[in-house]
Amino acid sequence: MGNDELILLNFWPSMFGSRVKIALEEKGLDYEYREEELPNKSPLLLRMNPVHKKVPVLIHNGKPICESNIIVQYIDEVWNDKAPLLPSDPYEKAQARFCADYIDKKLYEAGKKITWYKNKEGAEEGKKEVLEIFKVLEGALGDKPYFGGENFGYVDISLIGFYMWFHAYETCGNFSIEVECPKLMAWVKRCLERKTVAKSLGDPKIVYEIVLKFRKSWGLD
Amino acid sequence: MSEVKLLGTQSSFPCARIIWALKLKEVEYEFIEEDLFNKSPLLLKMNPVYKKVPVLIHIDKPVVESLVILEYIDETWKHNPLLPEDPYERATARFWAKFVDEKCVLSAWEAVKSEGENKKKAIETAQEMFEHLEKQIAGKKYFGGEKIGYLDLVIGWTSLWLNAMEEVGGMKLLVPEKFPSLSEWTQNFIRVPAIQDSLPPLENVVNYFQVGLNYLRSLSANKS
Numbered sequence A: 001m002g003n004d005e006l007i008l009l010n011f012w013p014s015m016f017g018s019r020v021k022i023a024l025e026e027k028g029l030d031y032e033y034r035e036e037e038l039p040n041k042s043p044l045l046l047r048m049n050p051v052h053k054k055v056p057v058l059i060h061n062g063k064p065i066c067e068s069n070i071i072v073q074y075i076d077e078v079w080n081d082k083a084p085l086l087p088s089d090p091y092e093k094a095q096a097r098f099c100a101d102y103i104d105k106k107l108y109e110a111g112k113k114i115t116w117y118k119n120k121e122g123a124e125e126g127k128k129e130v131l132e133i134f135k136v137l138e139g140a141l142g143d144k145p146y147f148g149g150e151n152f153g154y155v156d157i158s159l160i161g162f163y164m165w166f167h168a169y170e171t172c173g174n175f176s177i178e179v180e181c182p183k184l185m186a187w188v189k190r191c192l193e194r195k196t197v198a199k200s201l202g203d204p205k206i207v208y209e210i211v212l213k214f215r216k217s218w219g220l221d
Numbered sequence B: 001m002s003e004v005k006l007l008g009t010q011s012s013f014p015c016a017r018i019i020w021a022l023k024l025k026e027v028e029y030e031f032i033e034e035d036l037f038n039k040s041p042l043l044l045k046m047n048p049v050y051k052k053v054p055v056l057i058h059i060d061k062p063v064v065e066s067l068v069i070l071e072y073i074d075e076t077w078k079h080n081p082l083l084p085e086d087p088y089e090r091a092t093a094r095f096w097a098k099f100v101d102e103k104c105v106l107s108a109w110e111a112v113k114s115e116g117e118n119k120k121k122a123i124e125t126a127q128e129m130f131e132h133l134e135k136q137i138a139g140k141k142y143f144g145g146e147k148i149g150y151l152d153l154v155i156g157w158t159s160l161w162l163n164a165m166e167e168v169g170g171m172k173l174l175v176p177e178k179f180p181s182l183s184e185w186t187q188n189f190i191r192v193p194a195i196q197d198s199l200p201p202l203e204n205v206v207n208y209f210q211v212g213l214n215y216l217r218s219l220s221a222n223k224s
Helices: A015-026 A042-050 A069-077 A090-115 A122-143 A153-172 A182-192 A206-216 B013-024 B041-046 B068-078 B085-111 B116-137 B148-160 B160-167 B180-191 B202-223
Strands: A007-011 A032-035 A056-058 A063-066 B004-008 B030-033 B057-058 B062-063
Touching: A007 A015, A007 A042, A015 A069, A015 A153, A056 A069, A063 A069, A063 B085, A069 A090, A069 A153, A069 B041, A069 B085, A090 A122, A090 B030, A090 B062, A090 B068, A122 A153, A122 A182, A153 A182, A153 B085, B004 B013, B004 B041, B013 B202, B041 B057, B041 B202, B057 B068, B062 B068, B068 B085, B068 B148, B085 B116, B085 B148, B085 B160, B085 B202, B116 B148, B116 B180, B148 B160, B148 B180, B160 B202
Parallel strands: A007 A032, B004 B030
Antiparallel strands: A007 A056, A056 A063, B004 B057, B057 B062
């Protein structure tokens, strides 16, 4: 395993890219990080992900793996000698996959309704949806320290990257996630205590500035 | 009392994926037909988040979402593996499965629903998605190689179900001249005994999609 070449193509505000960063850090792997200057996509990105042309892409010894949750599972299966990210029990694994899939299907789209709102009603609709999703996730978390139980794992990795966007959601949607979902914020703080997470997430305030920049360039403000 | 129950509908292709997987694994199961316009308390209890089929119930514990169920089946009953062993090949199979569900199915359905100039564009878009699958199957008997596997089950809807969509939508998507390898694959796929034995009648699936389309059209008519 010593001669593995790992390159991660990413755009740092991406909540999906942060999943891969965290997984690589959890496994203690050396990798080269390459920032994509979106919206300008590098020839390498277009070559490595011709179908979707999106980040993140992990390139392992020249071969690309795309789609963040698929990349995280790949990392877990290849470097299976330490820090397991998914449970070993098939039923618990299925629950973890379901949860991560739910986050993928629901949270990103709902969040977009808030940050890229065209009017107050649109932002309000997005905020309602995001809060509903957070309630479902708080239910899944229950009284456990992490979604996986005692150990930080796949579902935690799937969700924590969205923390970078919380300040943007709150400011655009005019609400406080701490007030509405205290259990979720307690989980966020627990995750941020992990070095692997802290070093993989960017500043939520700068994410908000980027949101404002994009909103202006798209004529939304 | 069956250890394995499947809540589903006969004409749904996500449910068919699970039936095929259970048959390939030689797992006995009880099939419980759901009326999607009148969902059972069991379905609502077992899948409160989405309230959809298929739901696999294994020793009273539910697993939902067809791709999640397929992996659960593969990991619980380890003989006749569905997913490749190599992690890179597994990641590739998962990538294409996600692509099929997020892009192919939706674009095919869009082509069914659309009319006029929009329909022409929707057909083009759907066929662009099929181009990717054509490239993936070229030179191979099955997506899984010599034997059918996970990705074949996921793409299996392009056999009978796509025919039904084409009939309801009044168009042809999987044109053999454009997609010779994929067309040939659909023929190989439906000849596999486990698949052949569990295909629903075409007219039932046509009816299923027609009902679905009428329902969607009535929803949008009520909105406007």
